[in-house]
Amino acid sequence: MKSLPKREDFFKPVLKAIYELGGSGRNDEINNKVIELLQLPADLLEIQHTETQTKFEYEMAWVRTMLENQGYLENSARGIWAIKTDHKVDLNFSVSLKEEKQIANEISERENWKDELIKTITDELSPNAFERLVKRLLREKGFIQVEVTGRSGDGGIDGRGVATINGILSFHIIxxxxxxxxxxxxxxIRDFRGAMVGRTDKGLFITTGQFTRDAIFEASxxxxxxxxxxxxxxxxEKLKELSLGVHIEIREKxxxxxxxxxxxxxx
Known part of the structure; x- marks a missing residue:
């Protein structure tokens, strides 16, 4: 396979993926299930569309939005896609040029701010400033005893902290x-795991870029x-969720x- 399937050929696999996930799922869960169903090769999944999104991810966003507009899916405020059970599954519909442009605009509104945010971080922040941003993010998410080490020769370890669960359980992370x-x-990922040995049972790897498919498999x-x-x-998404450097304006439609x-x- 030298190119991704046509968009209309993704309609049924996306619906099937969501069915197999129990009727609902997040973007990455749906994407991974579609990859599994269609057995898409890694080289096609690595093709970039923007700095934060691959071509495959963009096509999946397009298909989900189209299925939402046609009444097959609904998208919650938390970004969960679910099948609308009251809708008959008949995918024999055509997409007009006007609809294609509308969907492209909807995706741009949903996704373009992420590219702008990541570009701001990579262009405006030094590596040390980025580490401090991560420290703030983890604290806002409930981590305690967060320290940024960033010492050279420390196996790539930039910091450590303690994650707490409901104020009862806690575990150390690097x-x-x-x-x-x-x-x-x-x-x-392997080098980072090697640096973790004997120090902690849990690691967190944060990047403004992306992970290769092999890196994702290696991590788990x-x-x-x-x-x-x-x-x-x-x-x-986390910076938006916590309103850290991101301001949300609600427009009347x-x-x-x-x-x-x-x-x-x-x-």
Whole structure:
């Protein structure tokens, strides 16, 4: 396979993926399930669309938005996509040029701010400033005893902290920060895991870039200490969630309900 399937060929796999996830799922869960169903090769999944999004991820966003507009899916405020059970599954519909442009605009509104945010971080912040930003982020998420070490020769370890769960359970973590636009490789994950040995059972790798597919598999490899990953897109989402350097403006959108007016013809 030299290119990704056509958009319309993703409609059924996306719906099937969500069905197999129990009727709902997040973007990454749906994407991973579609990759599994279609057995898409790694080289196609690495093609970039923007700094924070691959071509595959963009196509998936397009398909989900199209299915939402057609009434097959709904998207909650928390970014969960769910199948609308009251809708018959009939995917024999065509997409007009006007609809394509509308969907592209919707995706741009949803995603472009992430690229701008990550560009601001990579262009405006020094590596030390980025580490301090991560420290603030972790504290806002409930971590305590957060320290940024950043010592050379420390195996890539940039800091450590303690994550707490409901004020009852806690566990120590070690984290690494990479402020760059490239992709983190599986070797870097292995090196980070090697630095973790004997220090902690949990690692967190944060980057403004992305992770290769091999790096993602390596992070969750069976029999090895698990490493949680936060790429540029997830980092942007967390900063938005916590309103850290991100301001949200709610705009009024007015639409006309023509059916409401037509009801007067039945009087």
């Amino acid at each position: 984290f690494q920060c990479k402020r760059y636009k490239g992709k983190v490789s599986s070797k870097e 490899r069976d029999g090895a200490p698990a490493i949680d990953l936060m790429d540029g897109e997830k980092l942007a 007015i639409s006309i309900d023509k059916n409401w007016f037509r009801n007067f013809e039945n009087g």
